[in-house]
Amino acid sequence: MFIVGHRGARASAPENTLRALEIGMACADYVEVDIRLSRDGVPVVMDDATLDRTTDGSGAVCTYLLSELKMLDAGDGEKIPTLQEIVSLVTGRCGLFVEIKEKGSEETVCRVLSGYDPEKLFVVSFHEESIRKVKDLLPGVRTGFIFSRCGGDPLSFAVSVRADAILPRKDLLTSSLVDPAH
Incomplete structure (x- = not known):
């Protein structure tokens, strides 16, 4: 078992920001980030499909260029980080969970993750095709199937997509699920 800082330490700093991850790394074995693509195809760290909840911007993340996203305030003066910035921050310091939020972003995400230590990396998703694609692109990386x-x-589904782990919503986590998973 290990501790994962979900979106960094989002209770202590704006979620999915470099500051939240810095705090999360101090108290967790892994930190987790959510990835979406900017309009110009750069993997950026953002949970929601829109900017409204966590930034001073509005509208869909995918409609903004990276340069435009970098001008937004993600809370307390923090900026929206790229996946590359996250990898640079955590390498050698902490493990990383990367959640692929959008189908079709797998190749771009895997390109950024290709040099990361596979022993310290999980790529997870709700999307079966994302898990399969990651396994094809980065065979040594552990993957996880999220379900809610x-x-x-x-x-059986996790086995069929070659996932290494299952990540159920908390209320679905029962011994009747955990025991056969082991």
């Missing part, structure tokens, strides 16, 4: 709904057989 009851129904079906998540373990």
